[in-house]
Amino acid sequence: MAADTALDVATRYYQAWTTKNIDAAMSYIADDIVCDAPAGRIKGVADYRAFLAPFAEMLISTDLIASFGDDTTAVLVYDTQTPPVASAPGAECVTVEDGKIIYSRFIFDRLPFDQARQ
Amino acid sequence: MAADTALDVATRYYQAWTTKNIDAAMSYIADDIVCDAPAGRIKGVADYRAFLAPFAEMLISTDLIASFGDDTTAVLVYDTQTPPVASAPGAECVTVEDGKIIYSRFIFDRLPFDQARQ
Numbered sequence: 001m002a003a004d005t006a007l008d009v010a011t012r013y014y015q016a017w018t019t020k021n022i023d024a025a026m027s028y029i030a031d032d033i034v035c036d037a038p039a040g041r042i043k044g045v046a047d048y049r050a051f052l053a054p055f056a057e058m059l060i061s062t063d064l065i066a067s068f069g070d071d072t073t074a075v076l077v078y079d080t081q082t083p084p085v086a087s088a089p090g091a092e093c094v095t096v097e098d099g100k101i102i103y104s105r106f107i108f109d110r111l112p113f114d115q116a117r118q
Numbered sequence: 119m120a121a122d123t124a125l126d127v128a129t130r131y132y133q134a135w136t137t138k139n140i141d142a143a144m145s146y147i148a149d150d151i152v153c154d155a156p157a158g159r160i161k162g163v164a165d166y167r168a169f170l171a172p173f174a175e176m177l178i179s180t181d182l183i184a185s186f187g188d189d190t191t192a193v194l195v196y197d198t199q200t201p202p203v204a205s206a207p208g209a210e211c212v213t214v215e216d217g218k219i220i221y222s223r224f225i226f227d228r229l230p231f232d233q234a235r236q
Contacts, residue, residue, distance in 0.1 A: 036207070038227040038229065065211055065223060066191055066193050066211045068186030068187065068188075068193055069186065070186075073184055075184050075186055075193050075195055075209070077193055077209060077211040077223060077225070089154070089223055089225050090225065091193070091195060091209035091211070091225050093183055093184045093195040093209070105183055105195060105207055107195070107207050107208065107209050107225050107226065107227065108225065108227065109156040109225065109226065109227050109228050109229070110227050110228075110229040111156065111227070111228040111229045111232055114229055
């Protein structure tokens, strides 16, 4: 049986977190993940969960716009709807090793969330 | 000869704008492009140029992180360095038709640029 591709892993992770199955999502995240997010670098699965879970919890809907990948890298582009921001697209570019995401570049616009808080 | 893929077109467009060849970059943009950017929808190549050119002009460097695509869609993920913001990653998810980009979802974090202006 062929090993899961990076895109397989990223897609399952995405389907889990966008349906608020945070435990399932974290099963695809390496313990020592490094994530370069808009607010700075996040290290380790505990801090990654603390970053992602509150956002996942407030999701109203998501829409996968595009997903591509090769053996080691995958990119997901999607839109999200939450109470503070009606449309907040994001992109995650992840590196996968042994079935887990070990690095992520996480891109979204913080400005509308910042404005909603003020 | 096979037609150019969406990724071929997106890659040439990216190589052009990130080397400040704005005319060359615009040759890959459809006249009636629709671009959903962080600040809202941009319509038409003139407004798209007015959006992209000032940013391209201030580029110090860029680094292509990942690029993928199929016949109609391509995604580029990259980092940019400009005087106001040392690291501003972006993602462009584009739809290509007849060799030109007709739709783009453009994702980046406006917050550091907003903060640099204040």
